[in-house]
Amino acid sequence: MPVLFVNPNHFQNIAAAVKNTAIFSKRLITEVTDSPATVPHVCQQAEQAAFLTVVAVVEYEKSFIREQKEKKARQDAKGKKKKKKGGEEEKEGKNEEEKRVELMAKTAEELQKAVIGGTKVASQLVGVGKEEEEAHTYFQRVQLAISEKVNLLLELVSIIHQSKLVLNQKDAIKAPVQTESEAKGFDMAEIRTRKGLQFIFSLAKRVSEMITKLPHEQATMSAEDILKIAVDRERCISLLVNLARKFARSRCDSLSQQAIFDAASRTRASGTALFSAQKEVVGKKNPPKQEQSIFEQRGKEFSDELIGLLTALTKVKGSGGEGKSTQDIWEEDRQLGKNIIIENKEIKAATLNQMVIRITDPETSDVEFRKAFISTFQSFVSPDLLFAKLVQRYNVPRRKFKNMEASEWNKKIVVPLQKRVQDIFGRWIDEHFTDFNYGMVKKLNEFVDGSLRSDGYNDQAEKILKKIQKHIEKSQQGGEIERPLKAGVKVNQTLMDVDEMELARQLTLHEFWVYQRIAPIELLNLAWSSAKLRHRAPNVMKMIDRANSISAWVTHILLGEKGLKMRARYFAKFVKVGQHCFDMRNYNTLLAILASLNSAAIKRLKFTKEEAGSKVKAMLEDLSKKMSPDMSYKSIRDILRSGTPPALPYLGVFLTDLTFIEEGNPDKLGGLINFKKRLYVYGVLTEIQNFQRVSFDFETNEKLQMCLENLEFKELDSKVQFNKSLALEGRGQQKQDLVQ
Incomplete structure (x- = not known):
């Protein structure tokens, strides 16, 4: 015995059951000729789906009759009986909605009969040859009847459901379907019934209106009521996102599709963040300024993401999914x-x-x-x-x-x-x-x-x-190990006290673990350089952020040390760490260190360089020459290709190549996908992956890794850096005038 529906939303139940009936009935057409062995199973599924359609309609019919009786009882209680002249009660004629419900029940029964007839013929046709033209013709007529009943039922569901919505305008939050799971019961035919984008945009307008009410509700409603409404609103946002994704899937332009998927994901995430922030301030008469500020910021972010989703939807190319990508x-x-x-x-x-x-x-x-x-x-x-x-x-x-x-x-x-x-x-x-x-x-x-x-x-x-x-x-x-900073551990002191080679080893491990996790999708469509696609490139972004942090850290240490001798010692230490990185074939960290040492604010510290010694100065010049960006990083490329893994290449070389490929080649040629461009991209991906396969065989120092994990320095403005540099070694100053 099939399990009966328990979901109170009868419309979704009916639509889902009808959809399943249509799917299994349609499968019979192909299964009869292509997979005869599966016909009995598909027949059973089709009949069960038809039975559930009848059950769903009957359940709604019962509910409708009960509503009508309750409505009539309320009218009777108010003395609104309509009576004939003779004092007898006048029988009211059936309204349009009652007629539609009756028609829906009748159509469901006819659909079940048609499906049963179709399954019987399908079972007979298994193994039948072409000469049985009469049976085949009858089978086609049955299938046509099933299609007509399916379309009529969906149309009735749509009309009745819409009339219910119109009668319930007092609750602006209510949408034709309330939850994401319900939305999955409707296919694109249902969305097109609502005029496609117009339907999605009307729902988006409702969502937008809800968000604008948040500040007023915060001040006037109880915490309990606010949280109840929040649940409904999260469901509406979830529905909106799901319908947008469904609409995108019906389109032939896959790039537009991906743009909508990304925008939908961001909208869902920002909605979740908004309601999480709301829970922090709900019920508080005077919430802390920081919490209130976060709540307001999340509201703005959600509005921006919602606009972004609608913008992406309006740019969809194609016409209802009848394109080259969706053709069978x-x-x-x-x-x-x-x-x-x-x-x-x-x-x-x-x-x-x-x-x-x-x-x-x-x-x-x-x-x-x-x-x-x-x-x-x-x-x-x-x-x-x-x-x-x-x-x-x-x-x-x-x-x-x-x-x-x-x-x-x-x-x-x-x-x-x-x-x-x-x-x-x-x-x-x-x-x-x-x-x-x-x-x-x-x-x-x-x-x-x-x-x-x-x-x-x-x-x-x-x-x-x-x-x-x-x-x-x-x-x-394989998740990243969390290394929170322990109390009493001083990051700078710990790192600066360690041996140069050991520091280079730990920096190499620290960076390589991130490099190894970079996935191909992070490098497609220049995701790391786009604010809207950046979420697809978490490891590339982390590599970039860590390189910037290392460079900023080196600058911070050197410009923060007022004593010439200690500053020179630190300068020499960083140059030696860079040399060890080069010897270990860790070019990414090396270039982060060189970016600081060759910056205008550090490069002008001539007394610091003199104090560090001529060997250190020559070592820096040699490393800078080898890591030169001239001729599209020719020297770096030659060094990288001359050795064997393990190695940590400079990621910027590959990102530059991908940028040239992306900007120099169209996505399509004559309306077709330009695969030659993707072959160029694949060439770069292959190089990156070659170095991901072989790991460095160094022992992990947990204390140093903890310090590196918490090494968070942001690059100072170039003017600020230069002014700090001038304060250490001013123009025209002599060495003996400096703080020693």
Whole structure:
């Protein structure tokens, strides 16, 4: 016996059940010819979905009748009975809503009958040849009837639901559906019923109105009421974000899609932060200024992110999802010059479908293309869409190979293709598991447990599931170690007292742990340089911040020491640390140190350099020459390529290369994805990854790592630095005049 609905929102229940009925009924069409063995199971699912549709409608009908009776009782109590002249009670005619509810109940019953009829014919058609034209024609008529009933039911749900909303204007927070889970029950047809973007924008307007009310409510409402409303508002924001993502998925422009996904994630995060800040001040008559300030700032940030999401939505290209990216992969035949451009036997530009066909072709083993595609695809398509395309490719339709015997089709076409798709999934998991968020892992598990096992690939299914589990465990264990500063530990003193070589070792480990975690997605679309995409590049940003912090720390130490002898000693120490970094092939930290030592404020300290000695001065000049940025970092590139890992390259070289590639090559060529550009990007990613594989074999000093973790210095303004430098060694001063 199916589980009955317990969700009080009947509209969502009905829509979800109708949608499932449509999905399983539609599957019957393809399963009859492509996968006869699964027909009984799909028939059972279709009949169950139809039954649940009837149950949902009946539940709503009961609720509606109960509401009508209660309404009539209230009217009777107020003496509003309508009576005939003879004193008898006048029977009121049925209103439009009552007629619609009756029609909905009748349509649901007709839908169930049509589905049962369809499943019976589908069971009869399994194994039937082409000569049974009459049965096939009847089956098509049944499917058409099912479609008509489905569309009518959804239309009735939409109309009745909208009328309920209009009658309930007193609660402006109420949206047609209240929660994210409810929103998932509606497909794009439901959103288009509400005029697409217009519907999403109207919901956004409601959300915006809610936020503007926050300060007034804070002063006039009780804490309990505010927190209750906050829950509803968080649900509305969640709904808005979910609908925006659904709308984006129906579009063919994947770059616009990703922009909406990113904006939606930021809107959701800023909404959560806003209501968290509200909880800190709720119920306090005079909240602390800092908490109130944070609350107000979060409100402004949320408003900015909401505007950003709406702006991204208005820039969506495409028309309702009927584009090259969303066309079924089996419906797009290869056409040179139209959907694929070949140059020197390599794909120069193509549609997404053609590229997926290439990487899943059992007869082609293009390892470099496959690696480049998996490394860079997120610059032009989302992981969700790629996943969908691979599943499409796995499900080989019989209709495309009608001239082949079933056994030959299965042996020569289906099995090789399905094994190649499995191989691609396995390599994607192994090489780029960071692409798989919770939703993707869930979908992958469902695909493996469903399709792979039902098709007899139990061993492969187990292998993929073990890969997923291994990477999940690895990601849980590989988190960054928290090293809070212990009481009494003085960062500067501890670091400056340690031996130069040991300090260089610990700096190398400290930086390399971050470098090793940089994922390919962080380097696509210049994410680190864009305020809107920066959240996608956490490790690149951390590398940049740490380099700036090290440089600022060196400057702070040297300009903060008034005594010439001690300053010279520190100067020599940093030069020697830099030399040890060079010897260890840690060029990233070395350049951070050189950035400070060669800055205008430090470079002019001639007496400090003299006191440090000629050897130190020559060492600095030699390092600066080797790490010169001239000729596009030619010297650094030559040194890096002449040695072998382990090494920590200067990240700025690669970021510069990626910037030139991104700005010098269009994303598309003749409307097709410019894959040649992605090959250039992949070349840079490969260099970065080569140095990520081999770690430094140094012993970790926990105390020094704790100090480095808490080394937070911000670079001073250049004028401030220069004035401090002048105070140490003024113009025209002699050495004997300085503080010794």
